[in-house]
Amino acid sequence: MNFLHTEYDSEPDESLEKSMSLVASAISDPSRVSILCALMDGRAWTATELSAVAGIAASTTSGHLTRLLSNGLVICLTQGRHRYYSLAGHHIAGLLENLMGVSMRSHRAFTPGTPVVLRYARTCYDHLAGELAVKIYDFMLTEQWIESDGNALTSAGKAHFQHIGAVLDPRPRRKPCCACLDWSERRFHLGGDAGQALMALLLQKEWITRTPGYREVSVTDSGRIALSRLFSLNLS
Structure with a gap:
């Protein structure tokens, strides 16, 4: 190629x-x-x-x-x-994601207009986005897996990533971790190399599946069990 x-x-x-x-x-x-x-x-x-x-x-x-x-x-x-x-590259994906957020701004109270399936879980280039991703990010913040500014994994976070099998690049050419603003939820989800590593793990374990030709992501039965256990989520 x-x-x-x-x-x-x-x-x-x-x-x-x-x-x-x-x-x-x-x-x-x-x-x-x-x-x-x-x-x-x-x-x-x-x-x-x-x-x-x-x-x-x-x-x-x-x-x-x-x-x-x-x-x-x-x-x-x-x-x-x-x-x-x-x-x-991921920098273009970030530009588009930010543009989506700006385009949806309104002086009225925010009401998401994104289709439900996309609002819940979708790809944001090479990492997970949507309501599910925001919940995972909130868990990581609460459990101090990531620094408060979202720009780095803590020592505990790196240990947990290794434990669950998410492989981090020791010398990433991009930000090792970043808070990516979710344009449908208006809150942050996990981006950077850590976000990509988590997405790769979820796909490898078949905890999520992608819909061919679309950004939509579906959580499998085994994924609901695993994500509930790993990130204290209620996915019943």
């Missing part, structure tokens, strides 16, 4: 303001937003699949993907004769 190298629209000597406006412009189209949101499941999609989820013609999808590629929002990987598109 090879990366398709792309060039950014902006020149190196252009201002930060101009670069920001180019990225904002690339996100401004509803069809491109649909494509980016689909890629938030952390997997690679073909242009045909993205065309279907965005409800647009294949030729139109190609133009949108070119725009997203040129602004560094997505990457393209080639495998044989096929091309697969994915988000350019």
Whole structure:
């Protein structure tokens, strides 16, 4: 599998303001937003699949993907004769998650409009989000698995992660742990390398399953038992 190298629209000597406006412009189209949101499941999609989820013609999808590629929002990987598109990284997923939160703000009392299945459990690129993830994060804070600012696991937290089998990267190229604002719950869930490690464990143990083509996550019967035991949750 090879990366398709792309060039950014902006020149190196252009201002930060101009670069920001180019990225904002690339996100401004509803069809491109649909494509980016689909890629938030952390997997690679073909242009045909993205065309279907965005409800647009294949030729139109190609133009949108070119725009997203040129602004560094997505990457393209080639495998044989096929091309697969994915988000350019967890930093882009974070940008989209924050944008979702800002877009849902209102002066009125907050009432979630997200479908129930997505509100409960979904992927946030490579970690778990939704009501379930927020409850797990609250447990970790209460039990002092993570620092109060959410930026690091405590010694106890690292020990517990090792005990349950969540493998942490000893030299992560990203934040080892972070508080990621959940756009449907308006509270924090676990992000960073620790969030990815927990998600990988839940999938490996088949405590959760992913719905192909969607961000929705379902908790299995064995998962309900395990998560209730590990994080003192009532998942009956």
